[in-house]
Amino acid sequence: MAFNHLPAGVHDALAPLSVTPVTHSVPMAKNHQSERSSAQPAPRLSPGGLLDRLAPGPSRASRITHTEHLPPRAGRHAVWPDRIRSEVIAAVQARGIEHPWAHQALAAEHALDGDSVVVATGTASGKSLAYLMPVLSTLLDGSEAPNGRGATALYLAPTKALAADQRRSVKELSQPLGNAVRPAVYDGDTPFEEREWIRQYANYVLTNPDMLHRGILPSHPRWSSFLKSLKYVVIDECHTYRGVFGSHVAQVLRRLRRLCARYGSSPVFLLASATAADPAEAAGRLTGLPVVEVADDASPRGELVFALWEPPLTEMQGEKGAPVRRTAVAETADLLTDLAVQGVRTVAFIRSRRGAELVSVIAQERLAEVDRSLARRVAAYRGGYLPEERRALEQALHSGELLGLAATTALELGIDVSGLDAVLIAGYPGTRASLWQQAGRAGRAGQGALAILVARDDPLDTFLVHHPEALFDRPVESTVLDPDNPYVLAPHLCAAAAELPLTDEDLELFGPETEGLLPQLEAAKLLRRRTKAWHWTRRERAADLTDIRGEGGRPVQIVESGTGRLLGTVDASSAHTAVHEGAVHLHQGRTYLVRSLDLEDSVALVEEANPPYSTVARDTTAISVLETDVEIPWGDGRLCYGSVEVTHQVVSFLRRRVITGEVLGESKLDLPPRTLRTRAVWWTVTEDQLDAARINPEILGGALHAAEHASIGLLPLFATCDRWDIGGVSVPLHPDTLLPTVFVYDGHPGGAGFAERAFHTARAWLTATRQAIASCECEAGCPSCIQSPKCGNGNDPLHKRGAVRLLTELLRAAPEDEKETRGDGVARGEGARADEEARVSEPGVGEEPAVGEEPAVGEAPVDEAPVDEAPVDEAPVDEAPVDEAPVDVKPAVGEEARVREAPVGEGTRTEDPSAGERARTEIPPAGEEARKPPREPSGA
Numbered sequence: 001m002a003f004n005h006l007p008a009g010v011h012d013a014l015a016p017l018s019v020t021p022v023t024h025s026v027p028m029a030k031n032h033q034s035e036r037s038s039a040q041p042a043p044r045l046s047p048g049g050l051l052d053r054l055a056p057g058p059s060r061a062s063r064i065t066h067t068e069h070l071p072p073r074a075g076r077h078a079v080w081p082d083r084i085r086s087e088v089i090a091a092v093q094a095r096g097i098e099h100p101w102a103h104q105a106l107a108a109e110h111a112l113d114g115d116s117v118v119v120a121t122g123t124a125s126g127k128s129l130a131y132l133m134p135v136l137s138t139l140l141d142g143s144e145a146p147n148g149r150g151a152t153a154l155y156l157a158p159t160k161a162l163a164a165d166q167r168r169s170v171k172e173l174s175q176p177l178g179n180a181v182r183p184a185v186y187d188g189d190t191p192f193e194e195r196e197w198i199r200q201y202a203n204y205v206l207t208n209p210d211m212l213h214r215g216i217l218p219s220h221p222r223w224s225s226f227l228k229s230l231k232y233v234v235i236d237e238c239h240t241y242r243g244v245f246g247s248h249v250a251q252v253l254r255r256l257r258r259l260c261a262r263y264g265s266s267p268v269f270l271l272a273s274a275t276a277a278d279p280a281e282a283a284g285r286l287t288g289l290p291v292v293e294v295a296d297d298a299s300p301r302g303e304l305v306f307a308l309w310e311p312p313l314t315e316m317q318g319e320k321g322a323p324v325r326r327t328a329v330a331e332t333a334d335l336l337t338d339l340a341v342q343g344v345r346t347v348a349f350i351r352s353r354r355g356a357e358l359v360s361v362i363a364q365e366r367l368a369e370v371d372r373s374l375a376r377r378v379a380a381y382r383g384g385y386l387p388e389e390r391r392a393l394e395q396a397l398h399s400g401e402l403l404g405l406a407a408t409t410a411l412e413l414g415i416d417v418s419g420l421d422a423v424l425i426a427g428y429p430g431t432r433a434s435l436w437q438q439a440g441r442a443g444r445a446g447q448g449a450l451a452i453l454v455a456r457d458d459p460l461d462t463f464l465v466h467h468p469e470a471l472f473d474r475p476v477e478s479t480v481l482d483p484d485n486p487y488v489l490a491p492h493l494c495a496a497a498a499e500l501p502l503t504d505e506d507l508e509l510f511g512p513e514t515e516g517l518l519p520q521l522e523a524a525k526l527l528r529r530r531t532k533a534w535h536w537t538r539r540e541r542a543a544d545l546t547d548i549r550g551e552g553g554r555p556v557q558i559v560e561s562g563t564g565r566l567l568g569t570v571d572a573s574s575a576h577t578a579v580h581e582g583a584v585h586l587h588q589g590r591t592y593l594v595r596s597l598d599l600e601d602s603v604a605l606v607e608e609a610n611p612p613y614s615t616v617a618r619d620t621t622a623i624s625v626l627e628t629d630v631e632i633p634w635g636d637g638r639l640c641y642g643s644v645e646v647t648h649q650v651v652s653f654l655r656r657r658v659i660t661g662e663v664l665g666e667s668k669l670d671l672p673p674r675t676l677r678t679r680a681v682w683w684t685v686t687e688d689q690l691d692a693a694r695i696n697p698e699i700l701g702g703a704l705h706a707a708e709h710a711s712i713g714l715l716p717l718f719a720t721c722d723r724w725d726i727g728g729v730s731v732p733l734h735p736d737t738l739l740p741t742v743f744v745y746d747g748h749p750g751g752a753g754f755a756e757r758a759f760h761t762a763r764a765w766l767t768a769t770r771q772a773i774a775s776c777e778c779e780a781g782c783p784s785c786i787q788s789p790k791c792g793n794g795n796d797p798l799h800k801r802g803a804v805r806l807l808t809e810l811l812r813a814a815p816e817d818e819k820e821t822r823g824d825g826v827a828r829g830e831g832a833r834a835d836e837e838a839r840v841s842e843p844g845v846g847e848e849p850a851v852g853e854e855p856a857v858g859e860a861p862v863d864e865a866p867v868d869e870a871p872v873d874e875a876p877v878d879e880a881p882v883d884e885a886p887v888d889v890k891p892a893v894g895e896e897a898r899v900r901e902a903p904v905g906e907g908t909r910t911e912d913p914s915a916g917e918r919a920r921t922e923i924p925p926a927g928e929e930a931r932k933p934p935r936e937p938s939g940a
Contacts, residue, residue: 045344047305047450050422054338054452059312063331066468068306072448075300078105083112085137091176092129102298104130110292111232111270112137118238118271120279121297123440127272128169128236130294135232135270136174136181139203142229143180148201149225153232154267155206158240160187161390163206166236170204187211199223209241209249209548212256217499218543220259228263238271239279239433239479241286242720243752244488246481248548250286251492254483254509255499257288262500274437275476282479288509303448306439306472308465309335310455316662322782325457327661329355332406332426332454333362339422340367340378340403347397348406348424349438353382354614355426357586358658359406374403381407409434421449427456428464430716430723433476457661459713460723462784463772470717470768477720480753484513487750491546493517493534494526498542501533547571554602558585561595561605572602576650576671577617579604583653584615599672613655613664618791621648623729623743625736626677630759635813636686638737641759644680644745646727649673666794679751681759683766684739685810693809695802697732700740703802704730705793706786708742710803711769713788715744718765719757726754763814770807773800 045053048069055061077099080089092100100108103119104126110117111134119127135153142151157163167185174181184202186195188211198205199222207216216223233256235241241249253269260267271283271291280293311326332348336359339346350356360380368375379402381393396402409429420442429435435453443449453471455461464470483489493510496502507514518534521527527534536542555569556579567587570578575597579585583594585606592606628642650671655664690696695703708730716723725747734741746752758765776785781800788795 045342045421047303047422047448050339050342050344050450051305051307051452053342054335063309063312064307065310065465066308068308068468068472070301070304070306072303073301076102076298078102078298081105081108081112081133083137084108084133085140087140087177088133088136091136091173092133094176095173097129100129100133101126103294103296104133104298107131107270107294108133110294111135111268114268115292116269116271116283116287116289117292117294118273118279118283120239120273120276120293120295121299122275122301123437124301124443125297125299128166131232131234131270131272132170132173135204135234136170136177138231140177140180142203142231147225149203149229151231152203152205152226152229153234154212154230155204155234155236156212157206157208157236160185160189160208161394162236163187163208164391165394167206170206186216199226202226203229209252213248213252213495213548214543217252217255217259217495218541220262220499224263227260228265230260230265230267233267233269235269235271235286237273238283238286239273239276239437242479242481243725243754244485244748245549246286246479247483247485247488247752248492248546250288250481250483251488251510252548253286254288255492255496258496258506258509259499274433276433277475277478282481285481285483286479288483302443304439304443304451305448306451307453308455308468308471309452310462310465311457314660316657316660322780322787323778324661324782325784328426328454328456328461329358330362330658330660332424333359333366335424335452335454336363336378336404336406337366339424340374341370343403344421345400345402346404346422346424347420347441348404348426349429350406350408350426351429353408354584354586356380356382356406356408358614359426363404363406377402378404378406381405409438421447423449423451425451425453427458428453428461428716431477431720432471432474433720435471436476457783458723458788459710459769459772459785460716462776463714463717463768466775480720480757482751482753484511485750485752486513486517487748488546489513490517490521491542493521494536494542494545497527497534498536501530501535502527503533556597556599556602556604558587558592558604558606560592561607567592567606570604575599575602575604576674577619579606580617580650580653580669580671582615582667582669583617584611584613611655613657616654616656617650617669618652618654618666618794619648619650620793621646621727621729623647623680623731623745625682632815633813634683634810634815636689637739637810637813638684639681639759639762639814640683641681641756642679643751644678644682644743646676646678646729646745647673648676648727676747677749678746679755680743680745681755681762682737682741682743683762683810684734684737684741685806686739689809690740690806693802693805695806699797699799699802701730701732702797702799703806704732704740704742706773706781706798706800706803707769707807708744709786709788709791709795709798710773711742711766712744714769714772715754715758715765717768718761719754721752721754721757725752761817763811763817766807766811766814770804770811773807774804776800 051064051067055064078101080100103121107117107119107130111131119130121127138151139153142149144150155163155166157166163185167183170181170183174183181204182202183204183206184190184194184198186198186202186205186207190198205226220227233253235253240246257267269283269287269289269291271279271286273279273283275295275297276282279295280291283291283293309331311328311331313323313325316324329350332350336346336348340363348359350359357380360378363378364375367378379393379396381390381397393402393405397405423439423442425435425438429438439449439451442451453465455465489510493502493514496506496510502518518527518529522529522534525537528537529535554572556572556575557569558567558579559565560567567585579594579597581594581597585592585594585604590608591610593609593611594604594606596605598604624645626643626645628640630641632639650669652666652668654666656662657664690700708728712726712728713723715721715726727745727747729743729745730741731743732740744755744758746755773785776782778785778800781787781795781798786795786798786800786803
């Protein structure tokens with residue numbers, strides 16, 4: 001694959017390093033034979049020494065804006081809980097663990113007492129052992145029952161990789177227990193011939209919420225013996241269940257509890273979480289049960305050196321002549337190359353699949369220039385690979401065969417990869433919880449570790465690398481989820497009714513919105529009331545009404561046009577932005593161009609190509625206010641929260657040079673608009689406030705637009721969201737407010753809680769926004785402050801100084817943020833005061849905008865905008881529009897619900913209620929005596 005490298009002499013990745021590869025210095029597993037077994041391993045560098053090696057000269061050293069040193073910490077042991085079976089204690093001790101840490105013993109005691117418990121401690125603190133002690137002990141008790149399965153446990157992981165890793169760990173740990181513990185992974189990769197064996201004989205089933213939703217709960221009669229004996233439900237990495245996905249998982253867990261009660265069981269929930277604010281409250285919202293919190297981390301910790309790294313400015317110019325920084329992808333590839341040359345085992349986390357592929361391929365090309373054998377020891381890891389490819393990569397990293405891995409967040413969650421020395425994080429991952437989770441992948445055996453956050457060229461990353469206190473002096477966020485969201489709840493009520501008819505006793509379990517939604521579902525002919533229960537009335541599977549990850553719609557297949565080969569799929573909600581005509585698509589290091597997108601047949605045709613650029617889609621947005629729930633005066637202005645309807649359309653795409661990010665051009669697209677009903681926060685300003693801020697009509701649109709972009713970029717610091725989860729619109733005169741207005745909205749039907757969080761922390765959020773704009777060194781705006789990569793109006797107009805003055809005036813009369821909210825602990829109202837002197841020179845009244853006055857190529861037509869103004873916008877990429885949602889139940893009373901028709905022939909299954917109930921004293925090997933099961937979901 002060809003890349004447009006920097007000119008000769010400019011690239012500095014390998015300059016300070018020896019060209020002699022040190023392939024023998026990697027700590028290897030005992031069963032791994034080095035290619036150079038006769039060589040002696042080099043001594044391990046300290047994290048600080050490793051950082052010095054990466055930045056030996058002024059050019060590199062100047063990129064480090066801050067270095068945080070976290071000292072090592074001693075551990076605190078406890079005695080084994082007396083109710084843990086001696087065989088389990090012996091098995092754990094055989095793995096070299098003589099005594100548990102104090103938090104492990106405490107969590108196990110709560111579990112044995114029948115209390116649901118969440119263990120919220122740091123990475124590599126032994127959370128797995130905390131829940132495995134009571135689980136294995138109980139399974140050992142259950143193995144003595146006549147049927148050999150008197151107790152079962154269910155393990156839920158957010159990713160397949162984590163479930164596979166946990167199965168490997170449990171199998172190794174329980175080996176001395178013989179056949180008493182029978183772990184098995186049940187997900188979309190599980191061969192069909194093994195599934196019946198798992199249903200009948202496995203007593204520790206590892207799966208994911210998707211398979212629980214689509215495969216296990218709808219077929220609960222086949223799982224009756226398993227559910228009847230269910231003692232524990234383990235929810236690993238529970239902090240990842242946030243927003244719309246977390247809300248869906250919460251309802252799936254309520255459906256699970258309801259079926260367990262039907263079969264006479266009441267399992268205890270054991271949750272493992274990264275360090276979080278209010279973990280017990282978040283776990284309670286997720287499970288619907290009271291949960292005990294164990295958050296005092298008693299495990300030891302090695303030294304961690306955490307560096308913040310800002311790539312340098314290049315000679316390139318972006319839109320409107322803005323300065324352009326070197327991309328985080330290129331900088332991360334350089335650092336990964338340097339670390340691999342030194343034999344340092346490293347994982348680089350990149351936010352996108354395409355980025356992971358790019359980092360891997362660039363590093364491989366540059367390592368091949370040093371030693372071709374080194375290039376083979378760097379790879380990419382992301383979703384979309386075949387199961388066997390993922391497992392091979394996990395094993396190669398685990399064994400030490402791989403020196404470097406460029407991975408998406410699929411590898412972030414808990415996979416035990418011992419011996420890693422360094423972690424590179426290409427761009428802030430969206431939450432402090434994820435940041436520490438990724439940083440914790442290195443040094444997992446109590447060793448010292450190096451972590452580097454490489455900033456992207458956007459407002460939030462730039463703010464963070466220059467305000468390290470926002471990362472290191474503030475607690476991690478609480479988890480935001482809303483199980484009562486009617487767009488989430490409605491399809492799960494249908495799924496629950498299909499599993500067992502809904503009765504009045506179920507109303508409390510599913511939440512206060514249930515009673516109001518049932519009549520709407522009945523009116524939409526989805527449910528029917530018979531005597532005292534609601535029944536599912538359709539032939540199709542009710543579980544297919546929703547995708548719990550909020551993606552919705554039929555996936556778009558990516559097909560190679562010349563061969564007809566299926567390369568993969570992309571969510572329907574992402575198709576407009578990811579596989580539009582002309583888009584660049586990466587798959588396993590190969591580059592493809594999308595030649596056509598057929599939305600009717602859900603197929604994108606691609607062909608292999610080698611363009612020197614990547615593509616970024618742009619869209620335009622219009623917004624209308626449906627209902628204002630809360631309104632707070634901010635001086636003469638107003639801060640509001642409520643329901644809105646958003647109409648957005650992808651209108652064009654940019655071509656950017658791969659390494660430098662230079663914009664090469666823009667092309668128009670003709671795609672249909674999509675609508676979304678969601679929740680939003682918005683603020684208005686009056687004419688007097690504009691006069692006080694010296695904002696005249698000529699610069700008003702640019703000032704509002706700049707403030708909108710920057711506020712969207714900074715919101716992930718205050719809410720557990722990603723920039724791509726939210727969107728925004730700014731309008732000089734909005735027809736519903738009759739004032740200049742800036743909107744920020746959730747990119748999911750019914751809302752996801754992000755806009756609500758923004759409303760409750762608005763003063764602190766907008767203060768940080770103002771500070772980020774004012775402190776940026778650029779003259780008229782750049783991607784580090786007010787320019788957005790998603791802007792459908794080509795980042796025009798923008799007025800940096802006007803935005804600073806506007807926010808200063810707005811914040812002058814802002815009340816303090818609410819003290820008691822479902823917050824993340826971010827200091828309320830901290831940062832620069834509203835009346836603080838701006839750190840940029842302010843122009844006089846009537847100054848023309850600093851950016852060009854001509855409309856951008858991708859600007860929305862005037863007739864699409866209210867009051868003859870084209871609203872400038874920033875819409876979320878992964879939006880799930882209302883007209884594609886499987887069940888579109890409007891919160892407003894009296895509106896009809898719609899349902900996406902299932903494919904013909906997918907009727908409800910008739911299952912034998914007694915299946916799996918037969919007692920067996922001999923457990924056959926997996927795959928034996930397995931009957932061919934009905935078709936089940938294969939992609940969960």
